Amino acid sequence: MSKFMDKIKETARADKKTIVLAEGEERRTIDAAAQILKEGYANIILLGNESKIKSMADGLDISEATIIDPDTSELTEELGNGLYELRKKKGMLPAQAAEKVKDVLYFGCMLVKTGRADGMVAGAVHATADVMRSSLQTIKTAPDTKVVSAFFLMMVPDCEYGNNGTFVFSDCGLNEYPDSEKLAEIAISSSKSYKSLVGGEPKVAMLSYSTYGSAKSEQVDLVKNAADKAKELAPDLKLDGELQLDAAIVPSVASLKAPDSDVAGQANVLIFPNLDAGNIGYKLVQRLAKAEAYGPMTQGMAKPVNDLSRGCSAEDIAGVVAITCVQAQNQD
Numbered sequence: 001m002s003k004f005m006d007k008i009k010e011t012a013r014a015d016k017k018t019i020v021l022a023e024g025e026e027r028r029t030i031d032a033a034a035q036i037l038k039e040g041y042a043n044i045i046l047l048g049n050e051s052k053i054k055s056m057a058d059g060l061d062i063s064e065a066t067i068i069d070p071d072t073s074e075l076t077e078e079l080g081n082g083l084y085e086l087r088k089k090k091g092m093l094p095a096q097a098a099e100k101v102k103d104v105l106y107f108g109c110m111l112v113k114t115g116r117a118d119g120m121v122a123g124a125v126h127a128t129a130d131v132m133r134s135s136l137q138t139i140k141t142a143p144d145t146k147v148v149s150a151f152f153l154m155m156v157p158d159c160e161y162g163n164n165g166t167f168v169f170s171d172c173g174l175n176e177y178p179d180s181e182k183l184a185e186i187a188i189s190s191s192k193s194y195k196s197l198v199g200g201e202p203k204v205a206m207l208s209y210s211t212y213g214s215a216k217s218e219q220v221d222l223v224k225n226a227a228d229k230a231k232e233l234a235p236d237l238k239l240d241g242e243l244q245l246d247a248a249i250v251p252s253v254a255s256l257k258a259p260d261s262d263v264a265g266q267a268n269v270l271i272f273p274n275l276d277a278g279n280i281g282y283k284l285v286q287r288l289a290k291a292e293a294y295g296p297m298t299q300g301m302a303k304p305v306n307d308l309s310r311g312c313s314a315e316d317i318a319g320v321v322a323i324t325c326v327q328a329q330n331q332d
């Protein structure tokens with residue numbers, strides 16, 4: 001575990017938040033809960049059947065976790081009514097809300113929505129679309145944001161690029177084929193995530209297979225337009241594009257392909273043109289470069305709900321919980 005993650009945990013510990021782990025009946029999640037409680041940086045709510053969770057814990061100490069079963073909890077009726085109020089305009093009926101709220105993802109989101117928890121983490125079992133849909137439908141976007149997007153915090157070992165191997169990669173989890181307006185918003189949100197979690201100055205590269213017009217296509221234009229739009233919206237932000245990945249992070253290549261750029265060769269926030277590139281890109285770096293990969297974490301949501309890859313480890317879950325706590329602190 002990196003020094004960076006130790007720092008995030010220390011920050012989390014200083015103002016302890018309560019995080020729902022919706023997939024309480026899942027061994028890696030239980031393992032993560034035990035680690036988090038031992039390290040003392042979050043209060044944990046596990047959702048699921050108490051005796052099942054306790055028997056799965058099998059020697060792990062989760063005695064300080066609160067366990068809530070949506071099938072039997074005294075909160076279920078109230079949270080179901082709340083869900084109905086939120087979704088009735090979209091055609092949800094009271095009976096449908098009463099049933100839906102028993103789904104751990106919706107129950108967890110409603111705990112966050114009603115202030116009983118500060119954030120939620122799930123996705124070790126559920127697909128991203130399910131985790132995201134439940135939170136987008138209930139918690140919704142932060143007041144100053146239209147587009148929720150999903151980033152990864154990547155920590156590449158023995159790497160001289162970015163911030164000594166630390167990067168924000170985005171969007172790797174949510175927006176499939178963003179237009180240039182959405183891509184510009186994703187870039188600006190990602191720069192804020194970098195600033196609040198990593199610290200220091202974000203340098204944002206809008207990635208493409210082209211650098212400064214070296215290739216021509218509609219997709220290249222989309223990325224270039226997104227870069228122009230983002231510069232208009234955030235003139236003080238160091239942001240450039242379109243740039244190829246080597247021009248974005250390798251100084252010697254940057255000096256050949258984009259010598260006048262104040263981002264090329266130094267980028268620490270990498271914005272992928274679409275979800276194919278972002279999702280494949282983060283998994284390549286995670287698996288081949290053995291990077292720590294925390295996410296996909298949301299940005300632009302009113303309260304933090306963060307996803308996981310189904311391939312995650314207990315350490316990944318514990319790390320995402322720590323980052324969720326810091327996001328919740330930043331939203332206070």
Ligand SMILES: CC(C)(COP(=O)(O)OP(=O)(O)OC[C@H]1O[C@@H](n2cnc3c(N)ncnc32)[C@H](O)[C@@H]1OP(=O)(O)O)[C@@H](O)C(=O)NCCC(=O)NCCS
Pocket residue numbers: 090128129130132133136137141146147148149172173174175176279296
């Ligand atoms: C997340 C996802 C399911 C949302 O899809 P969707 O079809 O828009 O879902 P819904 O129509 O049910 O939308 C739910 C709500 O979220 C809102 N929403 C969807 N995407 C949003 C975004 N990026 N930002 C803000 N709000 C968003 C919708 O407007 C809708 O609001 P409303 O119902 O209150 O009007 C979709 O973007 C998706 O599947 N993304 C890919 C996820 C994935 O497979 N990732 C790969 C592995 S990480």
Ligand SMILES: CC(=O)OP(=O)(O)O
Pocket residue numbers: 123126127128172173279295296308309310311
């Ligand atoms: C982020 C991601 O790719 O999630 P999964 O591996 O669960 O599809």
